[in-house]
Amino acid sequence: MRWLALLLPLLLAGAAHAEQVVVIKSHDQGLYNRAVEGVAGSYRADRGDRVTVVNLDDVTATGMALPGTPDVVITVGAAATRFAVGRYPSTPIVYCMVVRPERLPLTPYTVGISMFVPVADLLATLELVSHNxxxxxxxxxxxxxxxxxxxxxxxxxxxxxxxxxxxDDPRSLPRLARRLVLQIDALWVVPGTVTDLDAMQFLLKLSYEHRVPLIGDSPAMVRAGALLAITPDPVDLGRQAARLAGYLISGEGLPPEQLFYPDMANLAINLKTARAWGIEVPKMLVDFASVTVE
Incomplete structure (x- = not known):
């Protein structure tokens, strides 16, 4: 369905030779570590692949040396991406787990995977949840x-x-949300828009007051009361980054775009919230969900 998925056979063919890969993560943190797991699992030591995983915190604290000329660099997190662009300005770089890539000083050799799930995927899910x-x-x-x-x-x-x-300003969120909620049947929060707990709690309260389902930006928001969230899985993002890296070093040149949608996404759904609003969630969605709140 998406450009990267259509090129999967080419990506696999392009990854047939041994590769030297540097993986840099911003911090030693759970979600970042899961993405690294997805990256590392995509390479094969028996083929001669050399994968070096680096924690940026260790680099800045100790000044540890990094490989000089890897085939490709895969970064996990914004800080790691910013560092890699400065350290490897002419090396292909693939980033993931970056909420706001627009803020990064990217080079023509840098491509990445968005944390933004396509609107079409969201609407398709909402149509299954409720026809209203x-x-x-x-x-x-x-x-x-x-x-x-x-x-x-x-x-x-x-x-x-x-x-x-x-x-445009976090302080304007309450005013804008109060006006918007009068015009809609569901409210979606794009990842990176709500940056603090107070804003999240405000939106949850507004959602309940107006009986407008809230589509959260994380499973945590669903556990707090949002109806559902569709978000990328870190392990899948790591695997996709490795496939994209294989394309970059396959000799086919740069892809026609620099930012890709996630190939896969996870569904989290709050069945308690659904019941409170009289929404009967199809069993198919419940079975598909990776997180359900009873």
Whole structure:
């Protein structure tokens, strides 16, 4: 369905030779470690692949040496990506687990995987959850405006309409959300828009007051009361980064775009919230969900 998935046979063919890969993670943190697990599991020692995993915190604390000329660098997190761009300006770099890639000083050799799940995937899920959702509000920050507008412009085949609202300042979130909630049947928070606990709690309260389902940006928000969330899985992001890295060093040149949607996403759903609002979630979705809250 997506460009990278269509090129999977080529990616696998391009990865047939031994590769020297440097993987840099921003911190020794659970989600980052899972992404590294996905990367490392994509390479084979018996083929001669050499994968060096580096924790950026160790590099800055000890000044440890890094390989000089790897075939490709895979970064996990924004800090690691920023460091790699400075350290390897002419080396292909693939980044993942970056919420706001627009803030990174990227080079022409840098490509990455978004934390942003396609709007079409969200709408398809909402149509399965309820046929009464016709207007979906989308809260996003200024840096995500172009991506959201492009996604909305390319939507086809859905009855629901999208109402995007840019949150240019966190302080304006309550005012904008109160106005938006009067026009919609569901509210989606794009990852990176809500950056603190108070904002999350405000949106959850607003959702319950107006009986407008909240589509969260993480499983944690679903556990707190949001109806559902569709988010990338870190291990899958790591695997996708490794496949994309294989393409970059296959000799086929740079891909036609620098930012890719996740190939796969996980569903988290709060069945308690659904029951409270009289929503009967199809068993198919419940079985598919990676996180369910009873």
């Amino acid at each position: 959702i016709r207007h979906v509000g989308v809260l996003h920050n200024r840096e995500q405006s172009q991506m959201v507008d492009s996604a909305v412009a390319n939507l086809k085949g859905f009855e629901a309409t999208i109402i995007p609202v840019e949150v």
